[in-house]
Amino acid sequence: MADKDGLKVAKDYHTEIPFGNNSAFYVKGANNLDWGMKKHLANIFDPKSGNTVMFAFDHGYFMGSTAGLERLDLVIPKLMPSIDCLMGTRGALRTCVPPENRKAIALRVSSGSSMLNDDLSHEVVAVDVADAIRMNADCMAVQTFIGADGQLSSIDNLSQVINAGFKYSIPTLGVVAVGKEMARTSRFFKLATRIIAEMGVQLVKTYYFEDPDDPNGFEEVVAACPVPIVVAGGKKLPEKDALAMAYKSIQGGARGLDMGRNIFQSPHSVEMAQAIRRIVHEGYTDKQAYEFYQDAIHA
Numbered sequence: 001m002a003d004k005d006g007l008k009v010a011k012d013y014h015t016e017i018p019f020g021n022n023s024a025f026y027v028k029g030a031n032n033l034d035w036g037m038k039k040h041l042a043n044i045f046d047p048k049s050g051n052t053v054m055f056a057f058d059h060g061y062f063m064g065s066t067a068g069l070e071r072l073d074l075v076i077p078k079l080m081p082s083i084d085c086l087m088g089t090r091g092a093l094r095t096c097v098p099p100e101n102r103k104a105i106a107l108r109v110s111s112g113s114s115m116l117n118d119d120l121s122h123e124v125v126a127v128d129v130a131d132a133i134r135m136n137a138d139c140m141a142v143q144t145f146i147g148a149d150g151q152l153s154s155i156d157n158l159s160q161v162i163n164a165g166f167k168y169s170i171p172t173l174g175v176v177a178v179g180k181e182m183a184r185t186s187r188f189f190k191l192a193t194r195i196i197a198e199m200g201v202q203l204v205k206t207y208y209f210e211d212p213d214d215p216n217g218f219e220e221v222v223a224a225c226p227v228p229i230v231v232a233g234g235k236k237l238p239e240k241d242a243l244a245m246a247y248k249s250i251q252g253g254a255r256g257l258d259m260g261r262n263i264f265q266s267p268h269s270v271e272m273a274q275a276i277r278r279i280v281h282e283g284y285t286d287k288q289a290y291e292f293y294q295d296a297i298h299a
Ligand code: R5P
Pocket: 056, 057, 058, 059, 087, 143, 175, 232, 233, 234, 235, 258, 259, 260, 261, 262
């Protein structure tokens, strides 16, 4: 039995100081969520800038070994220091991402189509929430096909994942898919992002767009969406143009980029990721970021 004599220390309850943890949570629309959800969102969105650089390498879930992602085991580790959140399939994450990494995880949980199909809009929920928990996922990503043949099933998939997410406090990332026959108009993005947000997701991934009929369309999409929007990169652009798109997205109110091909298909992917990071977290303009990129690749 330990001798308890002499263990008494003076206690100070600081009764004159109000409770210290009363501030509002910084992620849009998340103030009323519980601690577990907020913790996951804080893993994704940097508490200082409020923004995130997500690196999307989930393309293999329907595209197979996409150009630039042939060797996930080589591509991901070199980019990891420059990004905040890894977005991939459980197959890619388990096999090719070192578990000792400190990055947030966006786990792709829907799938069901391949590049061999004309219509990619039919998916299922392919990953059980129990596996998302085992993988410490910070959010579960579901493709949604508003206006496409698979709209109903994709909303069903999204709802199942959101329900499971609330049960275990894991956020859901609703991804706006744009079908071949869908025009990238302000009207479409306003409709799709708002439907997905109202289903109950905690973050939305969509595309940046410029609609000549609605010059403030992107800003209005952001304003009307009660959760943070992160912008997908889309097809590979020249680096200068991709940085301009990233800058306009952040200026328009997006809280981050979830970029794939414009990073991993760049001949200087690490420098490109670092340039994106400067726009997202450090207030660089696209011109400043491009200068940084040029200096970095010629150093
Ligand atoms: C979306 O469906 C894909 O799964 C990718 O996550 C997404 O398209 C982002 O990658 P990228 O910047 O190459 O468009």
